[in-house]
Amino acid sequence: MIEKMELLDVDKLIEEFESMTKDAGNVQRETLKKILEENGCAEYLQNLGLNGRTDPESFKACVPLVTHNDLQPYIQRIVDGSSSPILTGKPITTISLSSGTTQGKPKFVPFNDELMETTLQIYRTSYAFRTREFPIENGKALQLIYSSKQSKTKGGLIAGTATTNVFRNSQFKNTMKAMQSQCCSPDEVIFGPDFHQSLYCHLLCGMIFREEIQFISSTFSHSIVHAFRTFEQVWEELCADIREGVLTSRITFPSVRSAMAKLLKPNPELADLIHKKCLGLNNWYGLIPELFPNVKYIYGIMTGSMEPYLKKLRHYARDLPLISADYGSSEGWIGANVNPNVPPELATYVVLPDIGYFEFIPLKENVEEAKPVGLTEVKVGEEYEVIITSFAGLYRYRLGDVVKVTGFHNLSPELKFICRRNLMLTINIDKNTEKDLQLAVEAASKLNTEEKLEVLDFSSHVDLSTNPGHYVIFWEISGEVREEVLEECCNCLDRSFVDAGYVSSRKINAIGPLELRVVQRGTFQKILNHYVGLGAALSQFKTPRCVGSTNNEVLQILCNNVVKSYFSTAF
Numbered sequence: 001m002i003e004k005m006e007l008l009d010v011d012k013l014i015e016e017f018e019s020m021t022k023d024a025g026n027v028q029r030e031t032l033k034k035i036l037e038e039n040g041c042a043e044y045l046q047n048l049g050l051n052g053r054t055d056p057e058s059f060k061a062c063v064p065l066v067t068h069n070d071l072q073p074y075i076q077r078i079v080d081g082s083s084s085p086i087l088t089g090k091p092i093t094t095i096s097l098s099s100g101t102t103q104g105k106p107k108f109v110p111f112n113d114e115l116m117e118t119t120l121q122i123y124r125t126s127y128a129f130r131t132r133e134f135p136i137e138n139g140k141a142l143q144l145i146y147s148s149k150q151s152k153t154k155g156g157l158i159a160g161t162a163t164t165n166v167f168r169n170s171q172f173k174n175t176m177k178a179m180q181s182q183c184c185s186p187d188e189v190i191f192g193p194d195f196h197q198s199l200y201c202h203l204l205c206g207m208i209f210r211e212e213i214q215f216i217s218s219t220f221s222h223s224i225v226h227a228f229r230t231f232e233q234v235w236e237e238l239c240a241d242i243r244e245g246v247l248t249s250r251i252t253f254p255s256v257r258s259a260m261a262k263l264l265k266p267n268p269e270l271a272d273l274i275h276k277k278c279l280g281l282n283n284w285y286g287l288i289p290e291l292f293p294n295v296k297y298i299y300g301i302m303t304g305s306m307e308p309y310l311k312k313l314r315h316y317a318r319d320l321p322l323i324s325a326d327y328g329s330s331e332g333w334i335g336a337n338v339n340p341n342v343p344p345e346l347a348t349y350v351v352l353p354d355i356g357y358f359e360f361i362p363l364k365e366n367v368e369e370a371k372p373v374g375l376t377e378v379k380v381g382e383e384y385e386v387i388i389t390s391f392a393g394l395y396r397y398r399l400g401d402v403v404k405v406t407g408f409h410n411l412s413p414e415l416k417f418i419c420r421r422n423l424m425l426t427i428n429i430d431k432n433t434e435k436d437l438q439l440a441v442e443a444a445s446k447l448n449t450e451e452k453l454e455v456l457d458f459s460s461h462v463d464l465s466t467n468p469g470h471y472v473i474f475w476e477i478s479g480e481v482r483e484e485v486l487e488e489c490c491n492c493l494d495r496s497f498v499d500a501g502y503v504s505s506r507k508i509n510a511i512g513p514l515e516l517r518v519v520q521r522g523t524f525q526k527i528l529n530h531y532v533g534l535g536a537a538l539s540q541f542k543t544p545r546c547v548g549s550t551n552n553e554v555l556q557i558l559c560n561n562v563v564k565s566y567f568s569t570a571f
């Protein structure tokens with residue numbers, strides 16, 4: 001039977017969102033009630049003495065704030081196959097592996113139908129607002145998405161990254177169709193066993209359907225930049241495949257080859273056209289609109305640890321709008337980008353009050369004692385740590401993200417993502433976050449513009465093997481650059497950490513001179529390969545911005561590839 005696909009009713013979706021956010025406080029109460037009613041019989045909640053109460057006050061009084069570590073024993077029993085209701089009323093049958101690049105190893109979180117539904121809800125909501133500003137026709141999307149392997153846990157549950165669990169769900173495809181956003185690549189490419197091969201085929205499909213492509217997307221925008229950097233390397237091979245209608249022998253998986261064979265026909269005109277366009281570009285500036293004449297925008301998460309890739313993305317995208325995708329995690333979704341006109345640096349996310357119950361720990365006060373506040377009690381201008389209570393078995397779960405409230409959409413707050421909560425760089429009284437590191441790298445890389453050199457990626461490490469300890473910043477750069485410039489970059493990095501603890505420690509040499517280590521080209525690709533080898537998906541990959549000593553393998557990759565190192569003389 002051919003399924004009739006209805007397009008989404010954008011006006012209705014927006015209307016629903018508006019009325020729900022106007023009533024955010026009540027919707028939150030109702031949502032908590034629903035979560036607790038559906039899962040009240042779960043062992044975890046039974047032990048906390050709620051006795052059927054579902055109001056926020058009782059909930060907060062009985063249920064403790066937890067981290068992933070606290071829930072680990074419960075989740076482990078689920079993973080091992082216990083079928084009793086442990087965290088949720090209905091048994092969990094699927095597990096998500098969060099990308100885990102922040103902690104050095106993937107962690108398990110429950111995934112269920114409710115989480116799938118909230119994922120689609122957030123996709124639909126931001127689509128409605130996006131499409132009102134930037135209408136798309138019924139074409140295709142070049143979606144740079146990849147699915148990692150789904151495996152079975154010891155207890156027989158399906159396990160994969162959250163994006164894998166979403167992409168493999170049949171509802172994902174239907175929703176993409178209803179959003180006129182079908183991926184131009186066949187499933188065999190998305191679910192291909194090797195992401196290098198999938199990436200090549202995504203690019204090839206993009207070329208084949210170039211006139212129909214309406215937008216380019218990925219979960220995290222790193223994948224888009226990564227794809228077009230790869231395009232710079234393989235464009236001639238892509239053109240050759242299109243010319244002859246024969247796929248390069250580099251693609252070895254039979255399922256991928258036969259799916260691609262159905263699409264690939266000899267097309268010398270197209271090959272000539274792409275060849276000519278590529279030769280006509282200056283340092284690949286404007287590559288995307290040249291390749292895809294009908295693209296309306298680029299879409300993917302561009303905030304937080306993705307911000308450093310914006311410069312390169314703009315270079316490829318020329319004047320195409322860059323729209324940041326929504327805010328969420330493997331644990332659950334939080335907010336939608338309903339202001340697609342805003343540049344990614346200013347993007348905010350409006351919390352959907354019915355996809356979970358949200359609390360926020362104020363960070364202004366003494367952190368350990370600060371009491372979490374409810375969704376409608378947050379204050380504009382203040383920073384908070386996000387706490388999630390989800391439909392998938394997480395109760396008062398500290399997500400570890402820091403957000404800032406920038407305003408309200410009706411009664412629901414608009415959040416700006418600030419950084420991960422974990423302090424990354426700290427030796428004694430200094431405290432520097434991922435954001436501080438990003439700002440320091442930005443400042444130092446600006447010194448390079450005259451040299452036409454580019455920081456391709458970066459990370460950091462606290463080296464306590466020296467006395468005193470010192471910060472190490474790893475850079476992968478492109479282009480030849482003079483020693484003096486890198487020495488100045490190193491000093492600039494050191495000076496750019498302006499937190500009082502750092503500056504005063506540096507002055508008295510309680511922290512040693514910052515060290516800039518330049519690594520070989522391809523080092524960050526090796527790190528990516530390492531994580532993918534561990535089961536992470538390229539779709540969810542985030543470069544670890546700080547590598548601790550416990551993450552020995554990644555630290556070794558970085559240290560083994562150092563070509564030059566500089567010590568700051570700034571203090």
Ligand code: AMP
Pocket residue numbers: 098099100162301302303304305325326327328329330331399401417419420540
């Ligand atoms: P994962 O563990 O792969 O599910 O990644 C979830 C984490 O990615 C979140 O906790 C955030 O730290 C980050 N993240 C997700 N969405 C966004 C966003 N829109 N902006 C910035 N960071 C995000």
